């Protein structure tokens with residue numbers, strides 16, 4: 001394979017499996033001649049970005065399918081390169097045959113995320129936009145999809161761009177002041193002015209950082225573990241919250257041995273509910289493994305619901321199990337409120353306690369209150385934050401935090417009357433952190449890890 005051919009890649013952009021239509025995408029220097037060979041449609045004689053009927057042929061020229069082809073000449077394509085898309089009937093065998101014919105003509109199979117990576121490298125998208133594209137495809141709720149779309153449209157870059165500009169003009173002034181530092185009268189900015197400007201920029205960045213609380217929840221969702229000893233009604237509560245009979249419910253203690261989960265949407269946030277095996281010491285190896293897994297789930301959950309059976313007095317078993325959640329964020333639930341109540345939950349108040357609610361998984365009484373409490377705990381901020389694209393990944397928050405602390409150092413340096421070279425270096429560092437956010441500066445490992453998490457065809 002010569003070098004030019006190695007730069008043309010091919011992959012289906014539609015999911016595997018049978019369907020009415022599947023699309024094969026070619027991108028690179030030789031995308032047009034290869035697609036022409038496969039379809040017989042001459043890109044030069046064909047209006048760009050329109051579909052034309054075509055036959056799709058294999059390497060030997062045998063007709064495999066009838067379909068459509070579209071040509072997107074560089075730079076007006078997804079990747080910024082010449083792109084050809086061939087629409088075939090949605091049978092994976094046909095797709096494979098045509099892709100093989102493309103490879104026989106000099107293309108090579110695309111790697112995971114390679115189309116998006118080329119789009120990024122050719123300046124069609126910044127890094128946050130590429131991430132937004134990935135998240136839009138994987139969004140589990142409509143609100144998550146909206147946040148991802150804002151990001152795909154450049155919302156994060158737009159939020160930080162004016163701050164970057166302000167840093168740049170401040171840096172220019174600082175550097176000019178350094179050059180004239182021996183000539184007192186020529187100082188361009190007073191110490192108070194520098195300090196005020198740095199502090200304004202820092203405050204704006206810090207305010208934007210807050211959007212991560214909501215953004216990461218929209219992207220990643222939250223996990224809620226349902227915990228307690230055997231028979232308190234954990235599985236029945238899961239079923240009630242999901243509105244379906246997901247878990248087996250019986251009066252036999254130790255019914256649930258593995259964990260089970262289901263997802264609900266709370267104020268637009270995907271919330272995974274996990275029903276766990278009752279926490280108790282047991283000789284049964286299967287149940288013991290279940291309890292071990294329960295502990296793992298509890299350790300990783302954003303919030304736990306700890307159930308007591310309020311129709312009986314709490315015992316040492318309940319207290320022992322509670323000790324495992326007491327320090328982590330949790331709500332105490334007094335279940336079985338439809339029965340005469342003998343347990344008030346007094347004595348169950350650990351450091352992670354977020355409140356106590358009485359409810360009945362059987363009748364549904366108190367469930368609305370539980371959902372409100374869950375939303376309060378898991379959905380940060382109001383909808384006001386959604387006015388701009390929220391930051392959705394730890395990578396974003398880390399970069400902005402780095403910028404904020406560099407600016408804090410700049411403020412301190414100015415306050416301490418250090419030479420202006422110090423705050424200038426700090427402001428420069430803050431600008432670099434924001435350049436990392438949008439990918440203007442992006443180490444190879446970062447790009448590999450981001451684009452490597454994409455699927456083939458993206």
Ligand SMILES: Nc1nc2c(ncn2[C@@H]2O[C@H](COP(=O)(O)OP(=O)(O)OP(=O)(O)O)[C@@H](O)[C@H]2O)c(=O)[nH]1
Nearest residue numbers: 230231232233234235236254255256278336361362
């Ligand atoms: N009256 C009443 N019974 C309930 C309620 N919630 C659960 N139960 C009953 O309590 C028993 C145990 O319920 P499960 O949901 O299986 O309890 P669990 O906590 O999952 O139990 P394990 O899986 O064994 O740990 C069943 O007979 C349920 O019908 C409730 O709110 N009211």
Ligand SMILES: [Mg+2]
Nearest residue numbers: 234235255256
């Ligand atoms: Mg159960």
